[in-house]
Amino acid sequence: MILIAGPCVIENKDILFEVAESLSPLASHQDIEFYFKSSFDKANRTSLESYRGPGLEKGLELLAEVKKHFGYKILTDVHECYQVKPAAEIADVLQIPAFLCRQTDLIVEVAKSGVIVNIKKGQFMNPADMEYSTLKALKTKKPSLQVPVFEDSKHLGVWLTERGSSFGYGNLVVDMRSLLIMREFAPVIFDATHSVQMPGAAKGKSGGNSNFVAPLSRAAVAIGVDGFFMETHPRPSEALSDGANMITPQDLQELVETLLKVQRSLH
Template structure:
C-alpha cells in the first residue's frame, strides 16, 4: 500500500522535521510504501496574501535533509516546467497539481525525468478523460498504450481528490476509482477531497469526513492513500481545515488495512 503523508506546505525547517519525525512508523512498516510529501511553493492559493512556501531552492535543501535524516522517499508538486529539473534531482515523485493535470508541457517535462509522476485528477475532469493525461507521460517515456500494468511499470500514478459540486464544495464519486484504475495505479487523496473552496478568499474544509472517505476508498479498491498531516492543523498556514494529526492517522491506517484485507479475500 502506497502512503503519501506530510504537511501541505513547508512552513519552516523545524515544522517539517517535527512532522517527518511523527511519521517514522510508516516508513518502517513492511506493508507500506511510504513517501513524505510537502510543497515548496503553493502557486495556486486563492489569495495573493496567502502563504506560499520557501521556494524551490530552500525547499530542495529541506527535502535533502529529510532524506538524509530519515531515509524517506519524497514527493513534491511542480507548477512550471523550469522547476522540474531541479526538483527531480532531489525528490522521488513529481506531482502534477489538479488544476494543471492537462498541462501538456508540464506533463512532458516531468515524464523526461526518472521520477514517478503522480497526476492529480482535476476537480473539473471526467475520470475517464484522465487517460489522456497518463498517455502524455507514457508516450514521452516510449509507451503507446495506457493500462494499469504499463503505467505501473512506467511509474505513472493518478490521484483522486474529489470533483466540483456547484460552488464551495467537492464530492467524491467512488466510481472514479475503478474507472481510473483501468489505466493507472490510483491513490486516494482523503484530505483534499474534503475541501470547501471559496470561503472568503481561502479554501475551507471539514476534516471530520476524512476517515469516512478513506474507509470507503479502501473498500472500493485503490493502490494508496494521500493524507496531509500537521501536529496542529488549527495553526497550519495552508489547508489546515482539511489536515489531520499524526496520532489520528495511526488508527485510520489500521482501519484501512483491515478493510483492504477483507476486499482482497473477497
C-alpha cells in the same frame, strides 16, 4: 499500500522535522510504501496574501535534509517546467497539481525526468478523460505505447490521484466510480484530505471538514485503490495552508491501521 503523507506546505524546518519524526512508525511499516510529501510553493493559493512556502531553492534544501536524516522517499509538486530538473534531483515522485493535469509541457517534462509521475485529477475532469493525461506521460517514457493500461503505468511509474470533483460553488464530492474508471489505466491514489476541501469557503482561502477524511478513506479502500494521500500537521488549526482538511499524525496512524485491516479482509 502506498502512503503519501506530510504537511501541505513547508512552513519551517522545525515543523517539517516534527511531522517527519511523527510519521516514522508508518514509514517503517512492512505493509506500507511510504513517501513524505510537502510543497515548496503553493502557486495556486486563493489570495495573494496567503502563505506560499519557502520557494524552490530553500524548499528543496529542506526536503533533501528530511531525505538524508530519515531515509524517506520524497514527493513534491511542480507548477512550471523550470522547476522539474532541480526537483527531480531530490524527489522520487513529482506531482502535477490538479489545475495543471492537462498541461502537456509540464507532464512531458516531468515524465522525461525519470522519476515517478503523479497526476492529480482536476476537479473539473471526467475521470475517463484522465486516460489522455496518462498517455502523455507514458508516451514520453515509451513512445510506442498507444493505449494506457494499468500494468504499463505501474511499470513505467505513472500514477493518478483522485481529489474530488467540483459540485456547485465551494464544494467537492467524491464519485467513487472514478477510482474504478481510472484504475483501468493507472495505479490510483485517493487524496483523502483534499477531497474534503471547500474551495474559497474561508474568505480568501479554502476551508474544509476533516471529519469526512476517515469515512471517505474507508469507502475508497473497500472499492480498491493503490494508495492514499493524506496531509498531516501536529496542530491543524495553526497550519499555514489547508489546516481545515488536514488531520493530526496520531489520527493518521490510527486511520491507516484501520485501512490496512479493511484491505487485508478483502484479500
